[in-house]
Amino acid sequence: MKFMPKIQFHIIIPGFLVSLLLAGACSDLSEYDSEQVRSTLNDSLITSTESWDVQMTLMQQEQARISIEGSYAISYQSNERSETHIDGPVYVQLFDTTGAVETEAWSKKAIYLENKSEFELYDSVRVLTNTDRELYSDFLVWSQKTDRITSPRFVTIVTPTDSISGRGFDGLTDLSSYTIDEPRGRLIVD
Incomplete structure (x- = not known):
C-alpha cells in the first residue's frame, strides 16, 4: 500500500511588508505609493x-x-x-x-x-x-x-x-x- 504525502501550504510575508500594509490602511496613499506597495508585496511573497x-x-x-x-x-x-x-x-x-x-x-x-x-x-x-x-x-x-x-x-x-x-x-x-x-x-x- 502506497502512502500519499501530507502536504501543507504556507505564504510568508516579510515583517516590513506588514508594516507597509498597516501604514497604508491607516492613511491615504497616493496611487503611486499604492502601486509600489502592491509591486513590493508581489515580489516578496514566498509560497x-x-x-x-x-x-x-x-x-x-x-x-x-x-x-x-x-x-x-x-x-x-x-x-x-x-x-x-x-x-x-x-x-x-x-x-x-x-x-x-x-x-x-x-x-x-x-x-x-x-x-x-x-x-x-x-x-x-x-x-x-x-x-x-x-x-x-x-x-x-x-x-x-x-x-x-x-x-x-x-x-x-x-x-x-x-x-x-x-x-x-x-x-x-x-x-x-x-x-x-x-x-x-x-x-x-x-
Whole structure:
C-alpha cells in the first residue's frame, strides 16, 4: 500500500511588508505609493509546500530520467527562485535511454534548483553505477541540462581496478569518463 504525502501550504510575508500594509490602511496613499506597495508585496511573497515520504520523478522526452526519494521536502516558490529541499535519507536513481537504472546515489540531504535544472546532494554522498564504479564526496551537483555530475570539493572514485581521490570533479553520470583537477591516489595501467 502506497502512502500519499501530507502536504501543507504556507505564504510568508516579510515583517516590513506588514508594516507597509498597516501604514497604508491607516492613511491615504497616493496611487503611486499604492502601486509600489502592491509591486513590493508581489515580489516578496514566498509560497512554500511541505511533503512527507516524497518521491519526485523528472521526465525528459516522455521518459523518466531521474527519480528521487526522501523522508521530507519543502518547496519554495517566488518570482526569483523555485527550489525544493529534501531531507533524507535521500535516494536517487538516474535512468538511461532504455529506462534501465544507470546510476544510483545516496545522501543525507538534497536540493532541487528548478531554475537551473540541477540537483545538489549534500553530506555523505555515495554514487554507484551499473558498472561497479563508486564515487564518495560530501557535495555533488547533477545538471539536467548537461547530464553531468560535478563537485568543487574532495572526491574519491573506486573502480574494479583502481581508486583515485582529489579535489574538483567533472564527469559523466555513469562515471565512464571524468576529470579530477587535483588528483591523488593509485592507478593500475595495463
